[in-house]
């Protein structure tokens with residue numbers, strides 16, 4: 001009775017210990033899984049954010065998100081789960097083989113001969129599985145790209161009523177993923193079939209050879225039965241090791257290939273500069289710069305571009321669309337590197353500057369400013385610590401944004417929405433200008449930064465940028481009113497600097513700039529060109545202009561280059577054109 005009790009107690013203790021160990025193992029593996037996942041995601045995100053801008057030109061956001069979410073999850077979950085099974089199965093296999101050898105070493109050798117064969121078969125299938133898994137991940141990433149592009153640009157999709165086609169595109173890509181999954185299922189199915197064949201072969205051989213050993217008294221019948229039971233357990237464990245563990249691990253390797261590739265990728269444009277002088281004067285020099293974008297290696301966007309900008313100068317970059325103006329700005333921001341030649345800031349190559357220092361002292365307001373899904377205040381003080389509301393309000397006033405912000409229901413705490421979608425184009429631009437001004441930059445780059453503003457707001461912003469005394473301003477603009485007041489205008493055409501000088505000088509020179517101004521004043525350089533405008537040739541401009549000059553006989557020679565005079569000419573021309581149309 002006493003012995004019975006102690007056996008029961010012992011068994012209960014064992015049960016409790018076993019349950020506790022199991023719970024501990026499950027908990028530890030869960031924690032490991034999430035820790036591993038977080039670490040991989042962090043490494044991947046860190047690596048992605050350090051890549052050069054050219055990387056983002058070729059790899060789409062959808063793919064990146066897919067790698068960051070689905071692939072990292074598959075990688076970590078599969079690795080950790082399978083490592084768990086791998087360890088358990090491996091220990092079990094070693095134990096079972098030990099027992100089998102003790103029962104009959106001869107039969108054990110026969111069994112162990114089969115193991116390398118199973119290993120080779122697993123390897124071959126594993127290789128295929130890895131390949132299919134990679135294709136599945138890539139195909140899934142493509143589908144994600146479409147979803148990301150469609151949702152991110154839903155207004156454009158809706159305005160073209162193209163929802164159905166986008167859904168079809170998405171569905172086609174999912175169909176491709178589905179077919180790849182079928183391939184994977186077939187592979188797994190055939191792997192199982194081959195495995196069963198091996199199982200059967202092993203069973204028949206063991207029985208045949210075991211029977212022979214019993215008949216020749218080299219083994220007892222009881223040992224043969226015990227051996228056979230162990231063999232069954234060994235097969236079950238091996239099946240786990242091959243189908244569940246090896247195959248799944250290969251799948252995880254397939255999913256992780258791109259993740260690891262992205263983590264290990266070394267950026268082609270390094271931000272390793274150390275230079276951070278206490279004072280930056282803001283002089284800029286482009287020295288024989290040749291440049292092409294990484295995604296279009298053969299097209300030279302800048303061809304031997306050279307120009308200098310003195311500290312405190314306001315320089316306008318003008319030229320036809322696609323001539324390379326924004327590319328100059330991109331180089332000043334060190335987004336890309338030149339093929340040859342140098343971009344110098346205060347006499348030092350731009351890449352020699354410390355990344356954080358450079359982007360604090362050289363501020364950019366881009367063509368399509370992007371705001372973040374946070375409050376307007378946080379958007380203005382983006383990437384800056386300890387910015388007071390007063391500082392934010394001050395720059396908002398300078399950017400002519402204060403009034404509209406205070407009229408919003410929650411003022412500076414109003415959410416801007418994803419990519420600033422809850423604000424109008426002009427409001428976004430003003431917030432972006434305030435975001436640049438708050439840095440008190442030594443160089444301010446305005447790339448079509450005021451294109452969506454009305455003329456009053458534009459004037460106020462211009463004033464604010466000019467109030468940045470002693471600071472260099474580079475303005476890229478198509479609008480004449482924005483560029484005419486610049487200290488110097490640099491005209492870029494087809495990637496080359498073709499002219500530079502003040503507005504009046506360039507008008508007198510009657511070159512590319514003068515032609516552009518005349519076209520603009522005649523309303524030909526806008527997207528809503530009228531038929532009458534379209535039919536005008538260069539000669540027409542000269543005729544009409546000289547006509548208007550004659551009409552205004554009191555104007556001096558200089559007046560020809562005066563924008564107000566040209567605007568008057570434009571008005572007269574428009575009136576004449578409408579008269580002609582009426583007739």
Ligand SMILES: Nc1ncnc2c1ncn2[C@@H]1O[C@H](COP(=O)(O)OP(=O)(O)OP(=O)(O)O)[C@@H](O)[C@H]1O
Pocket residue numbers: 057293294295296301319320321322323324325326327328
């Ligand atoms: N990321 C890029 N990858 C490849 N080519 C590019 C890229 N960005 C611009 N380009 C090409 O470089 C050329 C110059 O472009 P850029 O944006 O500098 O012109 P731009 O003068 O600023 O034009 P716009 O006045 O229309 O803004 C164009 O032919 C354009 O197609």
